[in-house]
Amino acid sequence: MEKFTTLTTKTVVLPTQNIDTDQIIPARFLKVTDKEGLGKALFSDWRYEKDGSPKPEFVLNKPEAKGAQVLVGGDNFGCGSSREHAPWALADFGFKAVVSSSIADIFRNNATKNGVLPIVVPAEVHRKLLESPGMTVTVDLEGTELRLADGTKARFPIDPFARYRMLNGIDELGFLLNQDEKITAFEDARSHA
Amino acid sequence: MSSQSPETGPRTLFEKIWNSHLVSPESPETPAVLYVDLQLIHEVTSPQAFSVLRERGLRVRRPERTVATMDHSTPTTPRDGSGKIPITDPEAAKQLDQLEKNCADFGVEIHALGDAHQGIVHVIGPELGLTLPGSTIVCGDSHTSTHGAFGALAFGIGTSEVGYVLATQCLPQRRPKTMEIRLEGTLKPGVTAKDIILAIIAQIGIGGGTGHVLEYTGSAIRQLSMDERMTVCNMSIEAGARAGLIAPDETTFVYLRGRPRAPQGAEWDRAVARWKALPSDPGARYDATVTIDASVLEPMITYGTHPGMGMPITGTLPSPDALSDASAKASLERALKYMGLTGGQKLLGQPINVVFIGSCTNSRISDLRLAASMMKGKKVAGGVRMLVVPGSQEVKHAAESEGLDRIFKEAGAEWREAGCSMCIAMNGDQLKPGQYAVSTSNRNFEGRQGAGGRTFLASPATAAAAAIAGKVADPREMAPSQMGRA
Secondary structure (H helix, E strand, O other), rough: OOOOOOOEEEEEEEOOOOOOHHHOOOOOHHOOOOOOOOHHHHHHHHHHHOOOOOOOOOHHOOOOOOOEEEEOOOOOOEEEEOOOHHHHHHHOOOOOOOOOOOEHHHHHHHHOOOOOOEEOHHHHHHHHHHOOOOOOEEEOOOOEEEEEOOEEEEEEOOOHHHHHHHHHHHHHHHHHHHHHHHHHHHHHHHOOO | OHHHHHOOOOOOOHHHHHHHOOEEOOOOOEEEEOOOOOOEEOOOOHHHHHHHHHHHHOOOOOOHHHEEEEEOOOOOOOOOOOOOOOOHHHHHHHHHHHHHHHHHHOOEEEEEOOOOEEEOOHHHHHHHHHOOOOOOEEEEEEHHHHHHHHEEEEEEEEEHHHHHHHHEEEEEEEEOEEEEEEEEOOOOOOOHHHHHHHHHHHHHHHOOOOEEEEEEEEEHHHOOOOHHHHHHHHHHHOOOEEEEEOOOHHHHHHHHOOOOOOHHHHHHHHHHHHHHHOOOOOOOOOEEEEEHHHHHHHHHOOOOOOOEEEEOOOOEEEHHHHHHHHHHHHHHHHHHHHHHOOOOOOOOOOOEEEEEOOOOOOOOOOHHHHHHHOOOOOOOOOEEEEEOOOOOOHHHHHHOOOHHHHHHHHHOOEEEEOOHHOOOOOOOOOOOOEEEEEOOOOOOOOOOOOOOOOOEOOOHHHHHHHHHEEEEOOOHHHHHOOOOOO
16 A cells, blocks of 8 residues: 555545445456456446446546546445445545545445545535535645635544554554464463453 | 443443453554454455465464355356356356365365355354354454344454454454444334334434444344344444344344354353343443334335335335435435336335345345245246345255245246345346346345346345235235234
8 A cells, every 4th residue: 555645636526425335346346356457347337338338428437537536425425335346446546535424434444444545524515525526625634634626624534543554555464463462362361261 | 433431330232242352442543453253254355365364474363263155256056967056157266266275275164165054154154153142253244244133243344354354363443333223112013124124224324323333122122033133233234334233132042052153061051141241231321322113113115226215115205306405316316217216106016027035134044934935825926037045055955844945936936056146146146237126135226236227125025025916015915814923
């Protein structure tokens, strides 16, 4: 995972509420044994016709979506399945952050392990973003702040450990492996209980 | 983010399990380290986790706390002449081979295709007696919440976390909030556990449980069998809650006693004594409480594209025009368009193409008994395809020994091998674009059961009624004499 650095980018807006992980990447793309190249399957059923040609009206297929690194979704983004393929696909496509008024628990957990920052903003900030597709925003993880082109600033909640990890580009495995003595002590105490 | 658990005083079931599994407590800077008693794995969300172990030169810390099966991408087509279940999809075959190799290389127990205990991961855990009260259970599958029916803290995780647990038997976790869902009263005839959970999700919403562990309490929950409790807990995630819990009681102990992996002999007695101390103490506090009168619930059905879009089967669809919130209105309009339905219409009488009975929600023996009791001597309506997919080889065997398979086959339904099948449509069992299905599964998302497919979620009774009628039908009208609780 790359270190997360402050980025200024335009947004892509998918205003639909409750975008579930089956939409982000349909189950038929989960028959893989690695995590590479899933960006091509991102939002597949919304993005492509049955013959595989892109749907011109879908936002990710429009020229203005090119290079956008922040996806703004409707309320309750990422609900449903625990598939980590969802953030793998988003990251592979080039997204570094998703913004919504609420983000589902398992997706949020998975996203931070893959360099995709889950940003929850208040309803009025969310509305502004939904109403201004393509707006330029600055994502400042160090300062836990999202800055909009119109001057609006929104602090966003993020677990301090997730913030630390994303800023340093590390997952939690090292942290857990460092707990080995405590884990062994826990196991020993239980086996003697 | 978290409310602190009292060191003394009344505690909830969740707090008791959480506290007893803390390897180290959380601090503002770092999460708690939570010990995992059991990890269940399957072919779809584990390959990349094993790859990480190989890359970093790690072993599986506790292979004996890890059990694998094959369910998501496995074919459910009948066995060939040699007794094998043919795998025709090369991608699925590769994934299944990889799981076998990973389990062999790392010393993990596996119930592969053809094994007597193969089946949906959330069906085999309980039936083997692996799922125990007071334990922590994870799986790379959001419906791991199912195991909460036994008073186990069980939740779905991503593949990175599957790797963490393989390597360390632990997970970094922030303490979730708790929400009590209290259901009092006696269910009306014809109302099932599936109807309870669909009604709960319709009430609190698809994101209503986000950040929370749900605990289902009250007299209506106490009256449920273990199979029914599993159906309720299974769909906790459809309300956004990673876990659902039901306190263990005599029903739990009777179910578990004698199961192959449950404690035996004197160990059993000690375990039951421990488990009896698990229920939430009187006066224990939840972060939120929702109270529902179970006696007024009706058979439920979903009409839209997420599980919160549900209503009583006799109801009429909401109209987008009645909604003032622009986003909610747009969402409903989108859902109705996808479903080919209009606001204000009824679903009763809606023609359907497919009926699916199966999934980790409703594929257990009592589900099949309920559906079979309605199908006996009846025929699946002309033009309707009905799939009955038992949740495990054990369920399949039990159903066949009771003759349930014959009832389904004589009615014209397809009787299949165990697996997730049309719930997730990874294995070739899927809807065609535009088709309508009444399904006992857990998700009606766009394309979930096949691109363009349209799903009505309902109970096995409602599904069986639809199969016979060829349209959405009230199970109470179809077989009034059969509609006592299963």
